[in-house]
Amino acid sequence: MITIQSRKEIQHALEEAFTAVISFIASQPEELFQKSSAEGKWTTGQQLEHLIKSVTPINNAFLLPKLAIKMRFGSIDRNEMNYDELVDLYKQKLEEGAVASKPYIPEPVSLEQKNRLLQKYSIEKEHIIERLNKWSEKDLSSVAALHPVLGNLSIRELMFFTIYHNYHHLDSIKKIQ
Numbered sequence: 001m002i003t004i005q006s007r008k009e010i011q012h013a014l015e016e017a018f019t020a021v022i023s024f025i026a027s028q029p030e031e032l033f034q035k036s037s038a039e040g041k042w043t044t045g046q047q048l049e050h051l052i053k054s055v056t057p058i059n060n061a062f063l064l065p066k067l068a069i070k071m072r073f074g075s076i077d078r079n080e081m082n083y084d085e086l087v088d089l090y091k092q093k094l095e096e097g098a099v100a101s102k103p104y105i106p107e108p109v110s111l112e113q114k115n116r117l118l119q120k121y122s123i124e125k126e127h128i129i130e131r132l133n134k135w136s137e138k139d140l141s142s143v144a145a146l147h148p149v150l151g152n153l154s155i156r157e158l159m160f161f162t163i164y165h166n167y168h169h170l171d172s173i174k175k176i177q
Helices: 007-027 044-061 066-073 083-095 111-134 137-142 155-174
Strands: 144-147 151-154
Touching (some): 007 044, 007 111, 007 137, 007 155, 044 111, 044 155, 066 144, 144 155, 151 155
Antiparallel strands (some): 144 151
16 A cells, blocks of 8 residues: 655655656667557657656646636545555556547657657656645645546546556556567
C-alpha cells in the first residue's frame, strides 16, 4: 500500500515519477527511442509524447481560478479514493478495454525530437509541482476535474493518477528491447 496523501507528499511523488521517466528515456540507447515492445504498441517516443499530452491540460487548468474549475466540473459526490484505490480503478478500466482517446494519442515521433520532448516534459514536471503550491488540502479534495476514462476525480485523485500514469508508461518503456 502506498501512502501519499498530503500536497507535499504528492509533490514529492510527482517529482520522483516524472524524474524516473525522464532519466530512463535519457539514458535509453537511441535505437530504442523509435522502437515498441510489440506490433501495435507505442514507441518510447510515443509514450513520452502521450505523457506530455496527458499532463499539459492539467497544467493549463491549474492556471484557471479554482472557482472556474469548480463551476465547470463541480465536486465529487463520493468518498475520495486513496492512491491504491485510484490505481486499482484505473487498472480495472484498462482490463475492461479502456484506451486513450484521440487528443491523447501520439503521432509518430522521430529520434530528432527526443531532446526537445524530454525538455518539454521536464518543464511540465516543474509546472505541475509548482502550481500545486497554490492548492490547499481542502481544495485538493473539494475541486474536481474530468478524467476521460475515470470520470470526475478530485484534484488530489487526479494527482494520484498522474503519479501512477508515469510509472505505468515507464513499465511499458522498460519492455522495449
